[in-house]
Amino acid sequence: MSKKVEDLTTLLEPAVAACGFELWGLEFFQQGKHSVLRLFIETEREEGVGIDDCSSVSHQVSGVLDVEDPISGEYTLEVSSPGWDRALFKPSHYIRFIGEEVNVRLTAPIQGRRRFKGHIQAADDVQLSLQVEGVLVQIPLMSIDKANIVPNF
Secondary structure: OOHHHHHHHHHHHHHHHHOOOEEEEEEEEEEOOEEEEEEEEEOOOOOOOOHHHHHHHHHHHHHHHHHHOOOOOEEEEEEEOOOOOOEOOOHHHHHHOOOOEEEEEEEEEEOOEEEEEEEEEEEOOOEEEEEEOOEEEEEEHHHEEEEEEOOOO
C-alpha cells in the first residue's frame, strides 16, 4: 500500500465509520492534472450498500477532504460497494475469504508468473497460500498489486 493510500485511509476511515459503514478499501489514481479517489464501503445490513448510502458517505468524506485538503489538484471522488468481484485490500479480507476463488496480480513474478487464479487455502498478516492448478503457491501479501474475488453465481 502506498504512503498516500495509507494516509488517505487513516484520514477517511473515521468519516466513513461515522456514517455507519466500514471503509472496505480505497484506491487513488493520479492521472496528470486530474486524479480519482475511489472508496469502497461495506455494511453488515442484509440489503447491503445502496446509492443513498454512497451519497451520504460521499457528502461526509467530501467535507473532510475540503478541510484537510490532502490531494493537490483536481480529483473525482467515487464511493461504491465492493461488489461481487470485490477487491481484497487487507490481511483480514484474505482470511475472511478462505476457500474462495481469487484472481491475483503481483508486482513482481513468482515462479515466472505475475498472475494467478486459485482458491485461498490459508492467509495471515504476511502471506497468502493459494491453490493454483493443483499446486500450493505461497505469496507474500506485500507482493500483491491487486486481488479480486471471482464471483460464483
